[in-house]
Amino acid sequence: MSRVVFLLSVLLISIFLIPREVSSSYAGSASAIINPSKVKQVSWKPRAFVYEGFLTDLECDHLISLAKSELKRSAVADNESGKSKLSEVRTSSGMFIPKNKDPIVSGIEDKISSWTFLPKENGEDIQVLRYEHGQKYDPHYDYFVDKVNIARGGHRIATVLMYLTNVTKGGETVFPNAEEPPTRHRGSERSHDLSECAKKGIAVKPRRGDALLFFSLLPNATPDTESLHAGCPVIEGEKWSATKWIHVDSFDRMVGAGGDCSDQHENCERWAALGECTNNPEYMIGSSDLPGYCRRSCKAC
Numbered sequence: 001m002s003r004v005v006f007l008l009s010v011l012l013i014s015i016f017l018i019p020r021e022v023s024s025s026y027a028g029s030a031s032a033i034i035n036p037s038k039v040k041q042v043s044w045k046p047r048a049f050v051y052e053g054f055l056t057d058l059e060c061d062h063l064i065s066l067a068k069s070e071l072k073r074s075a076v077a078d079n080e081s082g083k084s085k086l087s088e089v090r091t092s093s094g095m096f097i098p099k100n101k102d103p104i105v106s107g108i109e110d111k112i113s114s115w116t117f118l119p120k121e122n123g124e125d126i127q128v129l130r131y132e133h134g135q136k137y138d139p140h141y142d143y144f145v146d147k148v149n150i151a152r153g154g155h156r157i158a159t160v161l162m163y164l165t166n167v168t169k170g171g172e173t174v175f176p177n178a179e180e181p182p183t184r185h186r187g188s189e190r191s192h193d194l195s196e197c198a199k200k201g202i203a204v205k206p207r208r209g210d211a212l213l214f215f216s217l218l219p220n221a222t223p224d225t226e227s228l229h230a231g232c233p234v235i236e237g238e239k240w241s242a243t244k245w246i247h248v249d250s251f252d253r254m255v256g257a258g259g260d261c262s263d264q265h266e267n268c269e270r271w272a273a274l275g276e277c278t279n280n281p282e283y284m285i286g287s288s289d290l291p292g293y294c295r296r297s298c299k300a301c
Helices: 002-016 057-070 103-116 268-273
Strands: 039-043 048-051 093-097 126-131 137-140 156-163 173-175 202-204 211-215 229-231 234-236 239-247
Touching (some): 039 202, 039 211, 048 202, 057 093, 057 126, 057 239, 103 126, 103 239
Antiparallel strands (some): 048 211, 093 126, 126 239, 137 229, 156 211, 156 239, 173 202, 173 229
16 A cells, blocks of 8 residues: 555656646647547538538637738739739738747647648648638639749648637638538628628638638649639628648658759749849748749859
């Protein structure tokens, strides 16, 4: 009996003497555990699913806090050139958070990979977005129609849209061309709860912590035209969300590695002359971990 008491005493001491910095650290690996019972089907055409409570309050607040001071007007990709441009189609503001920014972000990345069964390296950095009153994103596809953007990682195959706040009214994600599933779940809302914009298709209402996963490509890897979707205007409140775009191939693969100072696209010199080295540094210059496509023209090597 005395040996049992001794062992229990050692266990209790070890628990209460854990250093503060360790006990308060973020358990990223534990957060990557996926509970399939929380996933509800929204649509089968396109394939869309909602994971209820995908992010914790801590994770939601952390992503917002990282983004607040660095928000910039959101852009869209030009269908012909592939370059980013401002458009009234998309009126939100946002920024990108590197995958290994900190343990919390890394934990979210692990969780996304576990749920989608897609490699982390195939995903772009998480983009945090803020939609204020009246702001929206008109119907669009997440797959590309230009050759510039698919050169890195190929088409976007899937999107994980994480809702960081509740929205009083509006701000839904709507699929205008979707086919309604036989049974409706929480992810697919009742009409009286939706804005007029959201009633034009199958819609998902933003709920803090929930995540929407939908596929932009069919199982045969061709674009799914039924994946057309939109972000409805915010009518009351403010909408914060975080988007993870995932490609069919590695988005992190080293480009121009091995000391090779060269351009990877024939239009690099023209884009550099137009100021894209400053306006679009992620694509043009890249980073120390992932060189961009126009490093020579931007005089980055």
